[in-house]
Amino acid sequence: MKIKNLLNTLAIIIPVTLIGCSSQSIQTSLGVASGDTFVLSQVVEIPAHSSRIFIQNGKLTSRNGFDHSEQHCRIEVSTLSENGQVILPEGFKITSVTTDEELIALTHSKTILLAANNTNENQTDDLTFKGMIGFNSQERPETMDLIHLNLRSKKQPDIMRLTCAGSLSNGDIADAPRSYRPDFESINKILGSIGYIKTKK
Secondary structure, three states, rough: OOHHHHHOOEEEEEEEEOOOOOOOOHHHHHHOOOOOEEEEOOOOOOOOOOOOEEEEEEEEOOOOOOOOOEEEEEEEEEEOOHHHHHHEOOOEEEEEEEEEEEEEEEOOOOHHHHHOOOOOOOOOOOOOOOOOOOOOOOOOOOOEEEEEEEEEEEOOOOOEEEEEEEEOOOHHHOOOOOOOOHHHHHHHHHHHHHHHEEEEO
């Protein structure tokens, strides 16, 4: 999908479990496992009324600001706040690693636009729209392959996970390798100076 079309289209991220937790050895395939550490090297602020901040090419960005055609990561918290939430530099223990797939609904529908505008602070910034996506289409919907690094911290217990994703793709081979689920090396490249994954080895 061309960037111009993406900018002219309302993008709404709808998480759906299409793959779920993987039973494969994630440590073997992606190089990250429970017991490893996500080291946050600088102060990061989650925007007000949001549960995440996005990272791409070593820079902080937003859900609407990152390039869907490239890999990215996001730091996620478990609760929303009316004010921005500050995350302090720390080593967060990775308690588990799971894989998933995220469906991206792109539409000009006024109904969905209206629903998006009616969201409030008590809702997450992800929306689920039943029966509006067009699953009857012959073309495979565009998705992002995810890896969730679930985190734990005694000092900052609201920090939930680091999620990293491949680029938006409908399975077109031309999208590879950007569409691949990020591995250890890719995650550290995405994070840049903001942080890094430290393995047990």
